[in-house]
Amino acid sequence: MTSTRHLSGAGHPRSPYSSPDGSRVDASRRHFERILPLSKPFPWYVGLRFFSAGSDSRLVSFISALAISGLILGVAVLVVVLSVMNGFDREMRTRILTWVPHIQLTSADGVADWQIRAGQLASHPHVLSVSPFTQIEGLLVFRGKSEAVQLRGERTGEGRSVIDAPSAARPEPGRDEIWLPRLLAEKLGVEPGKQIAFMTPRRDAD
Numbered sequence: 001m002t003s004t005r006h007l008s009g010a011g012h013p014r015s016p017y018s019s020p021d022g023s024r025v026d027a028s029r030r031h032f033e034r035i036l037p038l039s040k041p042f043p044w045y046v047g048l049r050f051f052s053a054g055s056d057s058r059l060v061s062f063i064s065a066l067a068i069s070g071l072i073l074g075v076a077v078l079v080v081v082l083s084v085m086n087g088f089d090r091e092m093r094t095r096i097l098t099w100v101p102h103i104q105l106t107s108a109d110g111v112a113d114w115q116i117r118a119g120q121l122a123s124h125p126h127v128l129s130v131s132p133f134t135q136i137e138g139l140l141v142f143r144g145k146s147e148a149v150q151l152r153g154e155r156t157g158e159g160r161s162v163i164d165a166p167s168a169a170r171p172e173p174g175r176d177e178i179w180l181p182r183l184l185a186e187k188l189g190v191e192p193g194k195q196i197a198f199m200t201p202r203r204d205a206d
Helices: 023-035 042-051 055-099 114-122 182-188
Strands: 133-142 145-154 197-199
Touching: 133 182, 145 182
Parallel strands: none
Antiparallel strands: 133 145, 133 197
């Protein structure tokens, strides 16, 4: 007489993710299929699978919660940084470029035929205005205080100005007036109507 012994599940290798009776896997599968059908994108399925792990996988749940919290924090920081950069770009366009032209054409010896150049530039459809100017570096002196500045003069009566400043802030043509930024005027202590000296470096003849 021969006796045989049958092993449970012989001939059917057990999955490393299944319990001996298979109940845990079936219940877990039904649970996650209820939460997110398998037809959804695989990353969503895997994310929910590990994020909603049972009490016997506390380490996995903690790591998942930590990763999601870090992702939320990173996205929030990115939104804040982008908002700051957009605000800086808007301030750059509305404030700084109000007083500084977008493009400047300069020459060490000056532009002799500037009327022709200005006409050529003004004929371009994307150019709003062209205005000749001159600039020089020097010192503004007022009551013992001095500041290094770059003085710029714009030719009037040549069409629209490239400086988008209010008319009240523009010096009147033909008068010895200059416009000073508010911060520079406060640093020197200059008030409207006061006289101020402008000193330029001496250039030796060649």
